[in-house]
Amino acid sequence: MALATIHGYPRIGKNRELKKALESYWAGKISKEDLLKTAKEIQVNNWQTQKSVGIDLIPSGDFSLYDHVLDTTALLGTIPPRFRHDTQSVDLDTYFAMARGRSGDKAANAMDMTKWFDTNYHYIVPELYPDQEFKLSSSKFYDDFQLAKDIGISTKPVLVGPATYLLLSRSEGGHFNPLLTLSDKITPIYIEVINQLANLGAEWIQLDEPVLVEDRTQEELDAIRRIYDRIASNTSIQIILSTYFGHLGDSYQQVVNLPVSAIGLDLVRGHQNLEYIRKLGFPQDKYLVAGVVDGRNVWTTDLHAKLEQLEFLATEVGSDKLMVSSSCSLLHVPIDVNLETHIDDELKSWLAFAEQKLEEIVLLRDGINLGRDAIKDKLEANAEVIQKRNASIRRFNPEVREKITSIKESDYTRYPDYKSRIETQRNTLPLPLLPTTTIGSFPQIPELRQIRRKFENGDISQQEYEGYLENKIRELIELQEDLGLDVFVHGEYERNDMVQYFGEQLDGFAFTRHGWVQSYGSRYVRPPIIYGDVNRPAPMTVRWITFAQSLTEKPVKGMLTGPVTILNWSFVRDDQPRSETCLQIARAIREEVLDLESAGIKIIQIDEPAIREGLPLRKSEWKEYLDWAVKCFRYSSSGVRPETQIHTHMCYSEFGDIIEAISDMDADVLYIENARSDLEMLEVFRQHGYDKGVGPGVYDVHSPRVPTVEEMADNIRATLTVLRPEQVWVNPDCGLKTRRPEEATPSLRNMVQAANQVREEMLSRIS
C-alpha cells in the first residue's frame, strides 16, 4: 500500500499564535512556560489536523520556535564562542541570543541570517571552525517525538541532514569546505541522535539533504557517501534521505543508491527527476517519496496529471514502495484557504493552501491504493476546476498584451551612460561627501498596525487613516531634519508590506487576509497571488511621496519595490513563463517611476532584495534567469531623464557571484547588506571593482542592539579602503520597519555622527 506523507507543516499557527507568543515573551510580557505551552498547542494541533485528514507518516521536529537550522545548531552544540554558553544543554535565552543578538553585559552580535535556498524563508547560518567539536546539546527532537507519541501518534522525526548542515554553514578562521573537513566529526552525533530516536520508538527518520539539488563536486559526493555508509552501519532504523527544490542532475545514480531505505524526490520543481527514473530506473529495494504536490505554490493540483505520474511510478517501484508527498515542506505556503472569506469562490477553487494540500496528497494515495474509481467524484470535480481555470478570461488582459508587444529593444537601456549622467546629477542634486540616508521604512509601531487594521475593517474612515499617516510623515520629516540626514524618505507607513502593498493596487493580483507565511523568526509575509495579466490602473505611491517632499527642501526618495522582487515574493501563475509575468510587472513599475519623476521627485529607489533568491539552484541555469531579471529591472527604471537618480537596494544574500549582473542593472546607487556578514561585500568590490554609487550597510537592522559611533565609523573607513570617496553612501543594511523607535533613532544618530567623524578625518587629511 502506498503511504501519504509530508516533509513538514507550517509552524506559525492558524492565527499566528507563535508570533504573538514569541513577541510577548521577548517583551517580557509572558513567561517561558507560557511560550512553550503555545508551542506545544501548535504542534499538537498540526499533528491532529494531519491525522484527521489521513496522512500516514506525520513529521515531528519540523516545528521550531525560531528556525530549524538553529535547532540543529543547538542539537549539535555548535554554539559560537561569543555566546559564552557553558551549560549542558542550550537554554532558551542562548537560543534566542544566537538568533537576535544580545545587549547588556553579555553583549553579542546575532549570527548571520540568509535565504533558505531559493525561498523567502531565512535561516540562521551556523558558524564552524576547522577544529569544530560537536556535542549533543538539545533534547528538542526527542521531546517533540515523545509529545506526539503521548497523543498516540508515532511520527517521523525530520532533521536537517549532516551534509546540508555543513554545507550551509560559514567557515570561520580561514577558508575550508566544512563538509570535507568536518563530516567525520559530525557523523557520530547524528548516529547518536538517530539511535536515541529509535530507542524512543521511531520507525522512520527523515534527513533533509536539499544541497543535493545544487551542483556538487565528486569529492563532496564521496564525502556524503561516506557519511551515509557510516550511518547505515551504525543504525538500524529506516532512513528517508530527502531532497527538494530541484532535481538531482548528474548525481542521480549516486544519490538514489546511497544506503538508506527511502529517497525523497521533488517532482515539481525537479520534474527532471521523473525523466531520470524513466531512463535510469530506481533501486528495487527502496521506497520512493514522490513529491508530487507543490509545496512552493498555491494552485489546486491537477489530480489527473499527478495520478498519471504516480501510476507510472507505482509500476517502476511498486505501489507498496511508494509514498505520496508534498514536493517540500509546506512551511512555504499559507495554512488554510477557507479562512479567506473575501476571495471569490471561483478564484478560491483555483487555490490550495497547506490544509488543502494534505487532502490532495491523501486523495492521490487513495487513487493509487484503491483505484481511480474509488475517488471518481473528487477527480471529476477537480477536472472541472482545472478545465475552467485554464479557459478563464480573467487571466487575460488584451491591453496589457498589446503594450508588452510594443516594447522596443532601446527601452531596456538608460541614456546617457553612467559616466555622463552622474555629472549632470552632481550639478542638479547637490549632496555632501558620504551622503547619509536610510533604506526606506521606519518603525511600524503597534499603533500604526492597529490603525491600519481598523481602517481595513471599516472602523475608521479613509480620511482619519490618511490624516494619521500624514502626521506620521510630518513627524518623520522633522526627525530626519533633526538627525541631520542628507537624503530623506517618507517612512513607508502606508504599507503593510513592500510587496503586498503593490499587489493590492495592481490588477491580476489577489491578496489574502490570513495567508501568512514565515519569512524568519516571528516575521511573516502574506505573498500576493498573481493569477492574471498585471496592470496598473492608477498611481500607487505618488500621493505619499509628493506629500513628504512638500514638507522639506531635502530630496525625498520615491520608494518602489522592483519587478523581480514583486515576482519572487508572490505566488506566481504557472500558465506562462515567469519572465513574461515579470515584464508585465516591470511595465507597471516603469509607469510609476515616470509619474514620480513628473511629480518632481529627483531620486527614485527601486528595491530588488529578492533578485538573488530567484537564481536557479543549478549554475547552468543562471544566465537565462539573470538575463531576463536584469532586463526587467532595466525596463522599469530606464525611462527617466539623466538628472533623475535611480537607486536600488538588496539585502540578505551573497552577491559576489552575481556582481556583474548587479552592475548591469545600471542603478546610480546600490545599497547593499554588509554589516551582518563581516563586510564580505567589501571583498567582492575589491576583487571585481565597481564604478557606480554604493552604500554598503554600516549596521545590522535586524538586531535590537544600538550600534556605536566607533564601530560604524570603522565600517565606513573599511569601505573607503576599497571604494572611492565620491562613490560611497552611508546607510543601514536594510529598512527599519521591524525596529522600535527607541532603537532606530539612537542608531541613526550614531550613524550620522560616524559619517561626520569620517568626513572630518578626510578633510583634515586633505588640508
Ligand SMILES: Nc1nc2c(c(=O)[nH]1)N[C@@H](CNc1ccc(C(=O)N[C@@H](CCC(=O)N[C@@H](CCC(=O)N[C@@H](CCC(=O)O)C(=O)O)C(=O)O)C(=O)O)cc1)CN2
Ligand atoms: N514580502 C517580504 N519579504 C521579505 C521582506 C519584506 O519586507 N517583505 N524582508 C526580508 C525579511 N523578511 C521580513 C518579512 C516580514 C517582515 C515583517 O515585518 N512582517 C510583519 C508583517 C507585515 C504586515 O504585513 N503587516 C500588516 C498586518 C498587521 C497586523 O498584523 N495587524 C495586527 C493588528 C495590529 C497589531 O496588534 O500589531 C493583526 O492583524 O492582528 C500591516 O502592517 O498592515 C510581521 O511579521 O509583523 C519583515 C521582514 C526578506 N523578505
Ligand code: MET
Ligand atoms: C527587504 S528590503 C526592504 C526595503 C524597503 N525599502 C524598506 O526599507 O523596508
Ligand SMILES: [Zn+2]
Ligand atoms: Zn532590505
